[in-house]
Amino acid sequence: MTRYPRWKFFLLLAVLLGCGLYALPNIFPDVPAVQISANAAGEEVPASVRRQVAEALDQAGVEHGPGEAVNTSWLVRLDSTNDQLRARQLLSDRLGDDYVVALNLAPTTPQWLRAVGASPMNLGLDLRGGVHFLLQVDMETVIRQRMEAWSGQAKMALRDEGIRYRDVAIDGQKLVATFDDQVAADAARAPLRTALPEFTLNQAEESPRLTLTLNASTLEELQDYAVEQNRTALNNRVNELGVAEAVVQRQGADRIVVQLPGVQDAAQARRILGRTATLEFRLVADQYSAQRAATGIAPPGTEIFPFRDQNNRPVILEKSKIATGDQVTNAQMGFDQQSGSPQVNVELDSTGARSMQRVTSKNVGNPMAVLFIETKTEMKTVEGENGERRQVPESTTDRYVINVATIQDTLGSRFRITGLDSPAEASELALLLRAGSLAAPVTIVEERTIGPSLGRENIEAGLKSMVLGMALVLVFMLVWYKVFGIFANIALLGNLVIIVGVMSLIPGATLTLPGIAGIVLTVGMAVDANVLIYERIREELRNGRRPREAIDEGYNRAFTTILDANITTMIVAVILFSAGTGSVQGFAVTLFIGILSSMFTAIIGTRAMVEMTYGRGARAPSKLSI
């Protein structure tokens, strides 16, 4: 008779206790809370503001917890979702623009559990409600814009060297420089090579022409940079929206995933995310008359734009910019002290401030305009070459003057923009300026909004089917396999504890509704291992073996089959994880974890229980309850 090795008992005990500990936080329900964070990134919420929060809530008679620091923000627990909504309104009025007040759920994990790093599972958007966006960065625009800049550089290099050229045209990812004669074309090679190291200069052609092709590595860098910059800008905007635990991640070469848990107003989120708005400050070319502007033909060195507030009256602006939106370091909504109309107070960085100072000092008394540039991207259907219809993103850019003011004095790093329609517009403009502009227009290519009530329903549905399914399986095993059924059932419960524990331990793992289905399914399939073993034991008993031998045989001979059978499902889970998105990946994760843990509990777990019941003592059992 082989004795069951002792280390397996210890391993079993250790795994169960460990996973049990980390599964424990899931029992404590989340409570509604508000999260207050400073507008400036990385800044802590000072004690004075914390006191202010408590006072405001006390005054309004809203019951609240003592509050606690979570990273840099301040989290205050509340009794109900009603209180939560009231508190947010109250606090955002009280604290103003410098702080963002967001709704959040606070875990009630006790301190001793948090001390060991235990926390509840992450819930997917389908369980907690919220908005999921997949944004596509419009690479064509990025490349086109950059190519225009490079073409400008090429022209400048040629001018500097005194080489006469006809044109530097853009052809996809190529620049084509044409010259009057071959001599000029040959002379242009060296300066172009030094001015544009990002390009490969092609060999001579018959006509006096040079072709520069963008290097693949530069192109890659450019795309990478554009996506990364967009991600950063989107991240800033999401922070501005005040969403707790938002996710902004790159996906693939040109896409960005944005997940906003708990956000209900998808329309607002979409507007803020999808918009690219920036400003330019330019001098008004007021030497030209209104009649000249009305012709629509801009004099050299100028451009004509509509003035939005004055029936789109055309205004002639100088082409050169004094400062641009990306030089804005801070922008806050405010109100004009005299007229009470909304305004945006802007602060510029040093480059912008220097330029602003230089230009305005020379132009006191002259008018300056604020040009608003907004890019929207829409899907247009186009007919392909083979007559097939497909949708492509098309960006349209609106440029209009929002404000013209006479320069009263030399401006520096701080000034204000007026001429805005409403406080809402002012605050949105301030937000967009603060959060930075997107490097490239983005299109929403996928959106999933799950209302909070549906999230709750999904959790309930998932739990209900899990409990019921599990109960049915437990009853069946008990009736069919009696005492051995009890072992299998205990193993099954242990299996559940391990799955939940492991899911809570892995920081990136998220529980989704299909994920719950994965757990439910493994509950059904987990008993398979036990069924295999038990049927084998019964068979061995029928063949006349003694109980001890039957147990050994049953476990040993069923093992390879169990391993075999589970490997196939694990392969499938891996494929699902790599091919699927969001919620389906959640299914793959729980399926994979579930299969591993079920093998563990069904083989080692039940064996330990069998050994404890039938293996102890001097006498071998004469009969098994199976």
Place this chain on the structure above:
Amino acid sequence: MSNSKKMINFMGVRKVLGVMSICLVIASIILLATRGLNLGLDFTGGTNVVVESPADIDIAGARDTLEQAGFEDAVVQQYGSSRDLSIRVPPQDGIEADQVGQRVFQSLAGSIDGLQLKQVEFVGPQVGDELRDQSGLALLMALGLMLVYVWFRFTNKFGIATVAALLHDVIIVLGLFSLLRWPFDLTVLAAVLALIGYSLNDSIVVADRIRENFRNTRETDPHVIVNGAINETLTRTINTSFTTMLVLIALFFFGGEVMRAFSEALLVGIFVGTYSSIYVVANLLFTLGVSKEDFLIPEKEEIDEMP
């Protein structure tokens, strides 16, 4: 069959069932080729809106409202209860494709009091195409890897038989989805992939036992050996399928709308899979002419060659 206790003679009706299986597979392939699958939003692109009202919603009225708002091609359906409505709009041309959901909700909210937006899903046509390609690839990859696994694990005849059983299950489930126009989305794909794992698992257990019995018995008639193996594993086959079906039934009834198609796919799949692991594998083994020689362990041959 002299020593059998209460053996069921599974192989007695194998020809009839074999013909039935072949017919079902061919019918499914024809259905899939001509009618195709009722692809869900994930794969076609478009917008799906789910709304909830405190009172029952008049579907015809909702359809009219949407038609007036310019959504003539919207598909309006009850979603779980008569107070919930699901509206599916195919990809829209031109402006603001991603805002269709909001517009649908607003036009309905105008005519129904207390209407609440439960869910909006918008999938761009490009993403839909990609997901479709990706999913097809995942399905093929899963089947391919299973093939490789089985090839390593078994001799040719067993490999062919188990893989055929696997294809049999997947094709029939897809065929049923096509026949009944059940929506096929990413969750159903997950179910089909899980089924691939499960179905193979089931077949492997039976095949393992058949192999074991071929090696360990003095019996020479393959029919008797196979029949014996199937009978021995029968309780296990049925019990495992039964427990899995129990949890799936719970999912079907209580898992909500999202999980319904998922549990349908697996319920059907496991039913077919259980049948196929009993019949299709064994049936094919006979067709391929399995015999005791296939299981002789190589070492024995070497010993035979010794002088």
